[in-house]
Amino acid sequence: MNGKPTPGALVWRLSMKWRVAVDRALAPLGLTHAQYVLLSSLYGMAGAGKWPSQRELADHTGLEALYVSKLARALEGDGLVERTRDPADTRTVRLALTDRGREVVTPALAxxxxxxxxxxxxxxxxxxDRTAAFVRDLTTLLDAPLD
Incomplete structure (x- = not known):
């Protein structure tokens, strides 16, 4: 070993650094990073005319489906998210921001x-251009199958 960190270690450290930075930035607004990810994703998806299921939101965010379900329930309890059974398939739960959810997520986005x-x-x-290349490289790595 040459003492240099591996790409995996660097990705992990950067991920943790950014997560801590987001948590600290959002703490005064009363949000965690995970809550922000869910709320901001719902905000963006609604802007694109989508009414995602919990599964679709999990796929979109990279969060585990069970965690999205638990988080959505908590955010519903806080009045930020509305959970509705899909009329076409009652096993599917659709998510949407409430008016209060939009009020909370707007300053968080800024x-x-x-x-x-x-x-x-x-x-x-x-x-x-460097940031665009960085995003392309990260996207390539995220899109690559693990198997």
Missing amino acids: EVRVLLDRLLAPLGGRGS
Whole structure:
């Protein structure tokens, strides 16, 4: 071993660094990183005209389906998310932001944009060519099957 960190170790450390940074940025708003991921994803999907099921939201976010279900129930209890049985398939639960959910996620989206500007500054910012290449490389790795 040459003492240099492996790509896997670097991805892990970067992931943890960003997660902690997001948690800290959102703490004053009363949100965790996982809650933000669910709420912001619902916000974006609704903007695209989608009414996702819990499974679709799990696939979209990369969170485990069981965790999305548990998190959605808690957010429903807080009045931020509405869970509705799909009329076409009552086994499917569809999720949507409530008005209060939109009120909570809107400042969180702005806070995370500011944070991303800071985190991506070493690559030239969110709109830089280096950031675009970084996103392409990460997407390639995420899209590659593990088996």
